[in-house]
Amino acid sequence: MEYIVNLNKFQGPFDLLFHLIEENEIEIYDIPISEITEQYIIYLNRMSEYSLDVTSEFILMASTLIEIKSKMLLPSFSDNEEDDPRQDLVNRLIEYKLFRDVSEEFKDWEEEELKFLPKPKEEVEYDFKFNEQILFEEINVYDLLNSINSLLKRRKIEIGREAPKFNIRYDEYSVTKCIKIIKNILKDKSKVSLMDIFKIDFNKGFIIAIFLSILEMTRDNTIKIIQDNLFEEIYLISK
Amino acid sequence: MNITEVKSAVESMLFIWGDPLDLKDIEDILQVERVKIDEAINSLILDYESEDRGIILKKFGDSYQLKTKDKNYQYISSLYKPNTHRSLSDAAMETLSIIAYKQPITKIEIEHIRGIKSSYIINALKDRGLIEVVGKMDKPGNPLLYGTTKDFLSYFGLKSLDELPKLPYDEDLRSLEKDHEGED
Numbered sequence: 001m002e003y004i005v006n007l008n009k010f011q012g013p014f015d016l017l018f019h020l021i022e023e024n025e026i027e028i029y030d031i032p033i034s035e036i037t038e039q040y041i042i043y044l045n046r047m048s049e050y051s052l053d054v055t056s057e058f059i060l061m062a063s064t065l066i067e068i069k070s071k072m073l074l075p076s077f078s079d080n081e082e083d084d085p086r087q088d089l090v091n092r093l094i095e096y097k098l099f100r101d102v103s104e105e106f107k108d109w110e111e112e113e114l115k116f117l118p119k120p121k122e123e124v125e126y127d128f129k130f131n132e133q134i135l136f137e138e139i140n141v142y143d144l145l146n147s148i149n150s151l152l153k154r155r156k157i158e159i160g161r162e163a164p165k166f167n168i169r170y171d172e173y174s175v176t177k178c179i180k181i182i183k184n185i186l187k188d189k190s191k192v193s194l195m196d197i198f199k200i201d202f203n204k205g206f207i208i209a210i211f212l213s214i215l216e217m218t219r220d221n222t223i224k225i226i227q228d229n230l231f232e233e234i235y236l237i238s239k
Numbered sequence: 240m241n242i243t244e245v246k247s248a249v250e251s252m253l254f255i256w257g258d259p260l261d262l263k264d265i266e267d268i269l270q271v272e273r274v275k276i277d278e279a280i281n282s283l284i285l286d287y288e289s290e291d292r293g294i295i296l297k298k299f300g301d302s303y304q305l306k307t308k309d310k311n312y313q314y315i316s317s318l319y320k321p322n323t324h325r326s327l328s329d330a331a332m333e334t335l336s337i338i339a340y341k342q343p344i345t346k347i348e349i350e351h352i353r354g355i356k357s358s359y360i361i362n363a364l365k366d367r368g369l370i371e372v373v374g375k376m377d378k379p380g381n382p383l384l385y386g387t388t389k390d391f392l393s394y395f396g397l398k399s400l401d402e403l404p405k406l407p408y409d410e411d412l413r414s415l416e417k418d419h420e421g422e423d
Binding site for chain 2: 115
């Protein structure tokens with residue numbers, strides 16, 4: 001388990017690389033690319049084993065390392081130090097380390113300064129945004145009391161002391177009932193329009209039940225729905 | 240306004256405001272010369288320096304803020320747990336130090352140095368008021384430029400950005416690294 005915590009702490013590919021460099025006590029200007037690449041990839045594999053998110057940046061660094069490694073395998077025709085394929089990576093590593101070191105100092109300052117406590121500003125902030133005091137002009141505590149009392153009284157009248165009552169009604173039309181209705185219509189006619197069915201009863205419950213019945217019947221393959229053009233009448237045909 | 244009145248007014252304003260208050264704002268409100276305000280503030284700072292006072296007047300950039308003295312921190316924290324004591328994560332600290340030194344800086348440049356996506360952290364730092372957008376770069380896409388705020392100075396107890404230790408930037412990186420090894 002300890003390992004997971006350890007793996008999780010890496011802030012990015014540079015952080016991981018630094019960890020490897022420190023662990024192996026390597027001179028940063030002479031990184032044994034082949035070994036480091038190998039170790040780096042082992043870490044990545046372990047990270048995905050523990051289902052940690054191996055982000056694209058980590059993979060990009062792996063491919064950079066492999067690229068450097070392959071360049072170093074090629075025979076070099078110049079002694080110029082600047083042609084070292086590792087140079088770019090080393091420069092970036094050093095720059096990163098610079099800020100990582102300095103951020104340690106920031107932590108010290110933070111710790112010191114956190115002991116000096118300011119007073120939070122929030123409580124005065126509202127007055128600046130809305131001029132609320134104008135709204136409350138010439139209003140005293142008793143006005144507030146009166147208004148809450150009258151509010152409470154009003155609510156009592158509205159609701160009364162008894163518990164509120166709700167009427168729960170049975171659905172007038174069930175899907176089963178509506179399927180029967182549609183089947184009956186289709187016995188007489190070969191084709192019926194949706195609007196004609198709705199004309200039976202323009203009640204909301206009926207319309208919903210009819211819709212559900214049509215869907216149900218289509219699923220059972222007992223009817224077919226046709227429409228010639230967009231927004232035109234929809235017809236039901238028995239199968 | 241005489242100096243006594245200015246001093247009294249400044250103290251009241253600093254107390255109610257809580258956050259670092261700009262010298263410019265004090266000047267606009269009181270309508271007195273900058274020298275008078277400076278004198279009042281310096282006098283207040285001296286008063287607070289006295290051992291028997293529990294408050295300190297701190298300067299951050301061009302703004303001032305009242306804070307409780309660090310020697311009394313232990314008593315305050317037994318009184319209540321200050322919610323300001325939420326220290327920044329390693330990643331946030333790293334990002335913030337890059338912005339502090341290289342401002343104005345774009346998100347891309349920050350990510351290049353850190354080697355990892357930093358949008359989330361940048362937004363978190365922005366929400367905490369430690370950094371802000373200070374402009375747009377005159378380049379395709381007009382990327383936003385970030386810089387530190389006065390709350391940043393207040394958070395780290397810095398009088399100004401000049402107090403940040405110098406980074407030997409333009410020097411040879413190699414000799415720089417050697418120096419660091421010597422310190423260790």
